[in-house]
Amino acid sequence: MASEGLTALLTGSLIRGMTTLTDADALEGLRDALGLLKDREQVAERLLASSAKHSFDPDEELDWDAPFEDGKWFWPPELVSLYDTPMWRRMSEEQRILLSRHEAAALASLGIWFEIILMQLLVRHIYDKAATSAHVRYALTEIEDECRHSKMFARLIARGGTPLYPVSRAHQNMGRLFKTVSTTPGSFTATLLGEEVLDWMQRLTFPDDRVQPLVRGVTRIHVVEEARHVRYAREELRRQMVTAPRWSQEFTRVTSGEFARVFSVAFVNPEVYRNVGLDRREAMAQVQASGHRREVMQTGAKRLTDFLDDIGVLRGVGRRLWKSSGLLA
DSSP: OOOHHHHHHHHHHHHHOOOOOOGGGGOTTOEETTEEOOOHHHHHHHHHHHHHHSOOOHHHHSOTTSOOOTTOBSSOGGGSTTTTSHHHHHSOHHHHHHHHHHHHHHHHHHHHHHHHHHHHHHHHHHTTSOTTSHHHHHHHHHHHHHHHHHHHHHHHHHHHTOOOOOOOHHHHHHHHHHHHHOOHHHHHHHHHHHHHHHHHHHHHHTTOTTBOHHHHHHHHHHHHHHHHHHHHHHHHHHHHHHHSOHHHHHHHHHHHHHHHHHHHHHTSOTHHHHHTTOOHHHHHHHHHHOHHHHHHHHHHHHHHHHHHHHTTOSOHHHHHHHHHHTSOO
């Protein structure tokens, strides 16, 4: 649940005004700890060219009617939340695979939630920018991608015969507040948080022949197209952390840390345990105590946290919040 302090910060940002990027910000010579920033239009043109060559229609690309294969997982076992816990060791192979089926559905449900928020953040980002620019054209292209991804994830959930796993009401309301009042750098930081850990897991999933072919196909499409989204968000966040006012930079540090805490909780939906016949409370306790699970989440987040550290996001209170999330060692 969002803290009162975070709610006050979010609401206060409406009073101080939103961060906008003017043409003056695009002047050559902008630099951060990673070096010179690339020209925004050139980056967008390259991403548009890549989109034209490597975009997919999941309805046509994937065989949705093929039966699931007996004995195959729906998520790599090492990435299932209970892996290597005492409860896992007591479970039958059939029950472990069933849990992977429900966790894959829960992650797809989480992905839909993130992507619907992301689409709204992108629309807000380009609202006052030149519609003829490559930067805006790519943002619109990314929104197209995210629409297809959300439909693809929804179809995967339905095909798997599991329930939809919505986030908690508190997280739903927090997302509604965030997408309404987020500053531009805060939006792109949250975007990367929502994309990069799941992307790391999917890069392990799509080449894994222990996993159902349909799941591998879904993750392959998502990985290829999300690589462009991550590039776009990283380049824009670097620019924003150089050009945004100091209050906005600090606001980004604090809110990103708080959302890292939300993300680490939302990544495991406790209803999956009830639906596969496990004790929900005991399962959650074992996940929280699992050194393997902590290592998985920190490894999955490391590329992102290293990047955020380099560009000055992981400082002060924000860094302490990231540590408390369990995503930063």
